[in-house]
Ligand SMILES: Nc1nc2c(ncn2[C@@H]2O[C@H](COP(=O)(O)OP(=O)(O)OP(=O)(O)O)[C@@H](O)[C@H]2O)c(=O)[nH]1
C-alpha cells in the first residue's frame with residue numbers, strides 16, 4: 189500500500205534532516221531558518237508499504253505571507269497527503285506546540301507529533317513525558333534525533349498504525365477557546381453554513397483564521413459575507429489562549445533543563461555580534477574563506493593540471509592528426525582546464541557548508557542588517573547574497589522566503605553580480621597569470637563584486653520600485669558544531685554540479701569550439717572561431733582584448749567556466765601549442781586583465797541562472813531585462829577600470 | 839507606564855503589554871510568542887544599534903526597531919529615569935546608546951552603577967543629584983537612562 193506523508197514544522201527544527209534520514213535523500217540542510225523553500229519528495233519502503241514523504245518549507249504559523257510559507261500552508265490545508273507529521277525542536281517545544289494546534293485545527297487528517305533533536309535535549313537534561321503528551325493531545329508522539337537516527341523506525345511504525353486505524357478512533361485534540369472567542373467562531377460558522385460554496389471547507393478553521401485577520405481567508409469570505417464584525421483584539425486573545433495551553437502542557441510534561449543550553453551560544457555571540465568587532469570579524473571570515481580557497485587548493489590543482497598534461501601528451505601522438513587535436517586540444521585541453529579547479533570549488537563549498545551549519549548565517553544577517561536597511565532591503569536578502577558566492581541558482585531560490593515582492597525582485601536580479609564559484613576558474617587563471625599577489629587580486633574582485641551588487645540594488649530600487657524598507661524578522665538558532673559527514677555531503681551536493689557541467693555543457697562547448705577553431709582551414713588564425721571573435725572585437729577596442737578572449741566571452745554565456753575552457757582550446761590548437769598562462773601574460777596587462785575579470789564577474793548570468801530567474805519571477809520579461817542589464821553594467825564597469833587604470837599607471 | 843520595546847537597552851527585562859502591528863505581521867509576531875503578559879528580554883543590539891535580538895521563552899529573534907517600536911512593554915528590572923517619583927534614590931542600571939549622549943552623561947559624572955537622588959520631577963524636566971552635584975535633564979534624555987529604585 190502507498191501512504192503519503194507531509195512533513196511540516198517550524199523553520200530549522202530538522203525537518204529536512206529527518207526527511208533525509210527517513211528516505212536516504214541528501215536534500216540541503218543548514219542551521220538557519222529558511223533552507224528549504226520548495227516541496228521535496230522521497231520514498232521509504234517499510235514493512236511492505238511504500239511511504240512517500242513530502243518535505244515542506246518551515247513555517248511559524250499558518251498565516252502564510254511569503255512564497256515558501258504558502259507552499260507549506262497549502263500542502264497542510266489542501267494537500268492530498270494521507271497523514272501530516274508536525275516536527276518540533278525539543279528545545280523550543282513552545283513554538284512547536286503552537287503550530288501543532290494550528291495544524292490540528294486546519295486539517296482533518298491524522299496528525300503525528302514528532303519531537304526532534306532529542307539528543308540535544310537529553311544532553312541538556314530535559315525530560316519529556318511522551319505518554320503524558322500523547323494522552324493529553326490524543327495523537328501519537330514520537331521522539332527522534334536526525335543525528336543518531338533514533339526514533340526514525342518508530343515513526344514509520346506509527347505512520348502504519350495511524351493509517352490502518354479507522355478514522356473514528358482518531359479523535360484528535362481540538363483546542364477550546366474562551367467563551368467570547370467560541371461565540372465569535374460559531375457566529376461566523378453559521379454565516380458560512382448559509383453559503384453553498386463553503387460546503388467542502390473546514391468551517392471552524394476558516395472562522396478562526398478570519399478572526400485572526402488572515403488576509404487570504406478574509407478575501408475568500410468577504411465576497412459572500414461582506415459585513416463581518418471582528419471584535420477588536422480577538423486575535424491576541426486567540427494567541428493567548430493557545431499559548432496558555434502550551435505552557436500548561438509544558439509545565440505538566442516537560443522538565444526544565446538542568447543548565448542553560450544557550451550559555452555557549454551566548455558566549456560565542458558576545459564575540460561574533462559584538463558592537464565594535466562584529467563587523468570586522470565578518471569581513472575577516474569572508475577574507476579567510478577566499479584566502480583558504482586559493483592557498484590550500486593550489487598544490488592540489490597543480491597535480492590535477494600535471495595529470496591532464498600527461499594525458500594530453502599521450503593523446504597528441506594518436507593518428508589521424510585531427511583526432512589527436514580534438515582529443516588533446518579540444519577535450520582534454522578544454523575540460524581539463526576546468527577540472528583543475530575542482531579542488532578550489534570543493535574547498536569553497538566545504539567552508540560555506542561550515543558557515544551554514546554552525547548557525548553563523550543568521551548572525552551575519554543580523555550584523556549587517558542596518559546597511560541593508562539603507563538599501564531598502566533586509567538582512568534576509570543578505571543571506572541570499574552569501575549563498576550566491578556558491579551558486580546563483582539556490583541563491584535566487586532562497587529569495588522565496590521574502591514576504592515583500594519588491595525586496596524579492598531587487599534581490600534576485602542583483603544576486604548574479606555576486607561572484608559564484610563558477611567564476612572562480614576565470615579569476616584564478618587570470619589573477620595567477622598576471623598579478624604578483626593573486627590572493628589579493630582575488631579578494632579585490634570579490635570585494636568589487638559586492639560593491640557592484642550594492643550599486644545594482646540602488647539602481648533597481650530607483651528604476652522600478654519605490655517603497656519603504658521591508659520588515660526583518662529572523663530567528664537566531666543556537667550554534668551547533670557541524671558534523672563532518674554533513675559537511676562532506678554538502679560539499680559533494682554542491683560541487684558535483686561542477687563535475688556534471690564539466691561532463692556536459694563544458695565538454696560540448698569544448699568540442700564545438702574545437703571544430704570552429706579547426707575548420708575551415710585547419711589552422712586557428714583563419715578559423716570560424718577567429719572570425720567570430722574578430723567580429724565583435726571592435727566593441728572591446730578600448731579594452732584591447734584579443735579575438736581569443738572575445739570568442740571565449742561569447743561562449744562563456746552558457747556557463748562562466750566555459751570562458752576558461754574555450755580560451756584553453758583556442759590557445760592549445762595553435763601551431764606551436766604555447767603555454768596557456770604564458771599566452772595570457774603576453775596578451776594582457778594587469779589593467780585590462782582586471783577589466784576582464786570585472787567583465788566576466790558582471791556579464792550575463794549563466795543559462796541555469798537565467799532559467800531560474802524566469803521560473804521564479806514567472807516572466808520572460810525579467811530574464812531579458814537581466815541579460816541586457818548585466819551586459820550593460822559589465823561593459824561600463826570594465827571600461828571604467830581600463831580608463832582609470834591606465835590613467836593611474838601613466 | 840508603557841514604553842516602546844526598541845527603547846529598552848541591552849539587558850532589560852520587560853513584560854509585553856500591547857502589540858500594535860498590522861494584522862499580518864501581528865499574526866506572525868504573536869505566533870513567535872510575543873503575547874501580552876509574557877516576559878521579554880533584550881539580548882543584543884547590532885553593531886549599528888538596529889536591529890536587536892530579543893529573547894522570549896527559549897526563542898531568540900531579531901527585530902528591527904521599525905517593528906519593535908510598535909510593541910509596547912512594561913519594564914521589569916529597571917525603569918527609565920523619568921518615571922521615578924521625587925525623593926527616591928536609584929541606581930543607574932543601563933544607558934541607551936548614543937556617543938554624544940554618553941559623553942554628556944560622563945561630564946555629569948553619570949555612569950552605570952552610580953546612585954542618583956531625584957530632587958524634582960515635574961513639567962518634563964528632572965532635577966537630580968549625583969555625587970553632591972545638581973543637574974537638570976530633559977525628558978528625552980531621562981528616558982534613555984535606566985534605573986533601579988533603591989529607596
Ligand atoms: N543535534 C541535532 N541536530 C539536528 C537534528 N536535526 C537537525 N539538526 C540540525 O539542525 C539544523 C537544521 O536542520 P534542517 O534539517 O535544515 O532543518 P529544517 O527544519 O529542514 O529547516 P528549514 O528547511 O530551514 O525549515 C541543521 O544544522 C541540522 O544539522 C537532531 O536531531 N539533532
Ligand SMILES: [Mg+2]
Nearest residue numbers: 203204223224
Ligand atoms: Mg528544510
